[in-house]
Amino acid sequence: MVDRADVEAALRGVIDPELGADVVELGMVGDVIIDGGNVVVEIALTIASCPMRDQIEVDVVRKVAALAGVESVSVQVGVMNDEQRTKLMERARLRAREHADPTMVSPTTRVLAVSSGKGGVGKSSVSVNLALAIAELGYPTGLLDADIWGFSIPRMLGVTGERLAAGESRKIVPLHVAGLDVVSTGLLLDDEGTALMWRGLMLSKALQQFLTDVAWSDQLQYLIxxxxxxTGDVQMALSRMLPQAEMVVVTTPQQAAQKVAARVADMARRSHMPIVGVVENMSWFTTDDGDRYELFGSGGGEELAIDLAVPLLGQVPLDPNVVAGGDEGRPVVGEGQAGPAAEAFRGIAKRVIELVPPADQDTCTARVAVLAEQLETQLAG
Ligand SMILES: Nc1ncnc2c1ncn2[C@@H]1O[C@H](COP(=O)(O)OP(=O)(O)O)[C@@H](O)[C@H]1O
Ligand SMILES: [Mg+2]
Structure with a gap:
């Protein structure tokens, strides 16, 4: 059985994109009614016509539904009175002053953690091509290689010779490559092939440094x-540092879905990370004659999606260009080669954007200004 504390912990991952803080911290959460597996959450918005209303509602449902034992979630939306609004603005200001969020990733950036039950399923290939396909659609996108010791992103993007440099206030500046902002341990190596600053660091600590010491752009709409x-430790650390993070799960057709599902569901539950959906990779191979062979069996992705009760985001066929592109630094999406895998990745990107729409940053700035003005008037009067 969930209790209010569980629900609040999950709601810490729901960020008001306009105010840049989570709904618990902002005092937007009212009553939480728990009846067995059914949860009703009352959310008080600053104004009824809040343009971010849909996004907040959807995020509340996704975050709370990710809790074990929750069967249904509904949101009751209310509107704050003047007094509540004043309090909220004070909190938002206090937070801005204290820099309560030490990570450099903007709270309005959507964060997608590409995960799997085990290695070798194509996590890195999916990460690179998904990031490129989202960027291709016009959204400023970052790509963080959190595989600290097993990094492969620099090779896949053909930038193994490049190194990251420090910019203003000694923050590391991401590498701009193929329209992406990219950070990887592989871009921090010294002559001996050791990433100097990361030596001896624990995995979660290294990830923390990537989030706090890198000057990620405020304008990033997606960070892959x-x-x-x-086992999920890094997922837990990530969701603590970036509560807006959500998981995209990669699997292959032959993986025993139930086993993977159990492991992934456990990761998601412990980290309060909602699962956006499943990507099945290496689904089939089509010969030049058009014959399709399911070399690794079939159904693994769909079964996993059903077990996790999330959508199957797409199936990526086996495509020799993925291997060659990865080795030569010319990924299939972007300026690389066309082909069946590239098309699949583009379809997956569209689906991801539907499910996790970008936060509207222009509205955000405009509305914060209006609220600040209201507050000034109230305080003066
Ligand atoms: N759809 C695909 N078609 C052909 N080869 C693929 C595909 N996806 C991944 N690969 C290859 O499989 C290997 C493992 O992929 P990778 O993305 O490095 O997996 P992971 O990051 O999960 O270890 C790489 O050599 C990669 O080129
Ligand atoms: Mg990898």
């Missing part, structure tokens, strides 16, 4: 993270 294979 290629997660290290593992």
């Amino acid at each position: 993270i290629d997660m290290p294979p593992g």
Whole structure:
């Protein structure tokens, strides 16, 4: 059985994109009614016609539904009175002053952690091509290689010779490559092939440094993270640092869906990360004659999606261009080669954007200004 504390912990991952803080911290959460597996959450918005209303509602449902034991979630939306609004603005200001969020990733950036039950399923290939396909649609996108020891992003993007440099206030500046902002341990190596600053660091600590010491652009609308294979510790650390993070799960057709599902569901539950959906990779191979062979069996992705009760975001066929592109630094999406895998990645990107729409940053700035003005008037009067 969930209790209010569980629900609040999950709601810490719901960020008001306009105010840049989570709904619990902003005092927007009212009553939480729990009846067995059914949860009703009362959310008080600053104004009824809040343009971010849909997004907040959807995020509340997704975050709370990710809790074990929750069967249904509904949101009751209310509107704050003047007094509540004043309090909220004070909190938002206090937060801005205290820099309560030490990570450099903007709270309005959507964060997608590409994870899997085990390695070798194509996590890095999916991360790179998904990031490129989202950027291709016009959204400023970052790509963080969180596979600290097993990094492969620099090779896949053909930038193994490049190194990251420090910019203003000694923050590391991401590498701009193929329209993406990219950070990887592989871009921090010294002559001996050791990433100097990361030596001896624990995985979660290294991830923390990537989030706090890198000058990620405020304008990033999506940050794709290629997660290290593992038991979920890094997922937990990530969701603590970036509560808006959500998981995209990669699997292959032959993986025993139930086993993977159990592991992934456990990761999601412990980290309060909602699962956006499943990507099935290496689904089939089509010969030049058009014959389709399911080399690794079939159904793994769909079964996993059903077990996790999330959508199957797409199936990526086996495509020799993925291997060659990855080795030569010319990924299939972007300026690389066309082909069946590239098309699949583009379809997956569209689906992801539907499910996790970008936060509207222009509205955000405009509305914060209006609220600040209201507050000034109230305080003066
Ligand atoms: N759809 C695909 N078609 C052909 N080869 C693929 C495909 N996806 C991944 N690969 C290859 O499989 C290997 C493992 O992929 P990778 O993305 O590095 O997996 P992971 O990051 O999960 O370890 C790489 O050599 C990659 O080029
Ligand atoms: Mg990898």
